[in-house]
Amino acid sequence: MKPYRRERGVLVMKFGGTSVAGAEQMMQVARIVADAVGEGDRVLVVVSAMSGVTDALLAACRLAVLGDGEGASGAISAVEARHRAVIDALGQPGDLAFEIERECADVRAVLASVSVLQEITPRGMDRVAAAGELMSSRILAALLDGQGGGTRWVDARRVLVTDDRFGAAVPVGSTQGAVAREIQPALDDGRVAVVGGFVGATEAGITTTLGRGGSDYSAAIFGAALDAREIQIWTDVDGMLTADPRVVPDAQPVGRLSFDEASELAYFGAKVLHPSTILPAVEKNIPVRILNTLRPGSPGSTITATPAGEGRPLTAIACKRNVTVVEVTSTRMLLAHGFLRRVFEVFELHATSVDVVTTSEVSISMTLDDDRRIESIERDLAGFAAVQVARGMAIVSAVGDNLRLDPSTAVGVIAALGRLPLRMVSQAASRRNVTVVLSDADVPAAMSRLHDEFFAAAGAAR
Ligand code: ADP
Ligand code: ASP
Ligand code: MG
DSSP, rough: OOOOOOOOOEEEEEEEEGGSSSSSHHHHHHHHHHHHHHHTTTEEEOOOOOOTHHHHHHHHHHHHHOOOOOOOOOOOOOHHHHHHHHHHHHHOOOHHHHHHHHHHHHHHHHHHHHHTTTTTOOHHHHHHHHHHHHHHHHHHHHHHHHSSSSSEEOOOOOHOOEOOTTTTTOOOTTHHHHHHTTHHHHHTTOEEEEEESSEEEEOOOOEOOOTTTTHHHHHHHHHHHOOSEEEEEEESSSBSSOOTTTTOOOBBEEEEEEHHHHHHHTOOOOOOTTTTHHHHHHHHHHOEEEEEETTTTOOEEEESOOOOOOSSSEEEEEEEEEEEEEEESSSSSSSSSTTOOOOHHHHHTOOOOOOEEEEEEEEEEEEOOTTTHHHHHHHHTTTTTEEEEEOOOOEEEEEGGGTTOHHHHHHHHHTTTEEEEEEEEOOOOOOOOOEEEGGGGGHHHHHHHHHHHTTTTTGGGG
């Protein structure tokens, strides 16, 4: 690697699971990082677990809860073997193999006790889930170190300080000081710092995680703490696309979008960005770019405070599949004073958040992403209202800053959906989205009709 030149500032580069899925992919990441260092940036690399590893770790937890200690231990051995194979392919030295072995031994010990108790706490689950990022980050750090120029591996648990909401931890103020202590000096020395995403720890040092897909959020938290000049999210697509490519195969990259648009798209299901990612970036006004690891030359998407303009009616459409709709009807004729408060208190009590809300004279409809506590919620609501639950529903959301400027676009969105039955329709105060709730089975039709209507002609020009 070429020596760094200080003037360019700090660049945070986050690589997702598919970007570090194996030895070849890691080598590609190393090339991309070397290029950035060569350009004179001081680089913090944030890395996800190798693809599929977090799922495998959580599956091992489930086996242990069923009392299948052997199965759980076997699952960890498979994870270990996968990491060892990468280390071997990269020709990395024995120390690293030892670290991987030790990490897996710790996880096995947790799972052994889980399988005896046949119960796992959220805290135990976070300890297991964190192993993926702890291992991938060590491997990548060793690989980058081998290229010369100096690297520092940072244990995420020493720098991302969170509260103790295991599984959905939120960073606390002392993260700033920890980053200044543990990461900044390495960058100032011209070294590349490497840290696992998704993982943090409480003030007392207990391992936490930020929730699925949380490495993007880690990158933004570190970016804000370091006053980075840019936060880059490197993934397996060409940027934020006009629609989920798994549903609309001809979706096109969106070149520029605003923080507000990106937040709404992420919130309504654009998985390429964790919904909390934008917040720290907004606070420090740091541009976020989404880039493709396999095609580093492609322009990707740039997300900034400024609306992109360009006269496009919509920026992109997103969908959140398999949500549950809860309809609560007041047993009185009208929504009585205090009714909404009582309804939301029930959701609060069961720590369940609602996404889309619509009301009528006598009823309120809500969507839930996480319906694990639905039975208790239903029971509590039934004390003062009639409740109906519909599973297998989906949210489709059309997003764009320009929706505020031209009200006819909202009409066009509904018209494009034709006769598909809509369960809920909403346009929030931001007037940046038009959102409908429909049957999950209708998602492919709804998304492709909207995409044809608003994006087909625009094509690559976007
Ligand atoms: P990573 O492992 O890099 O974090 P993710 O799987 O979390 O990657 O996110 C990237 C995936 O998000 C893409 O492969 C794509 O299938 C999905 N996706 C959903 N909606 C969008 C969208 N609007 N634009 C881009 N990708 C999207
Ligand atoms: N490895 C974690 C997950 O699979 C976090 C991430 O990839 O962002 O959810
Ligand atoms: Mg992701």
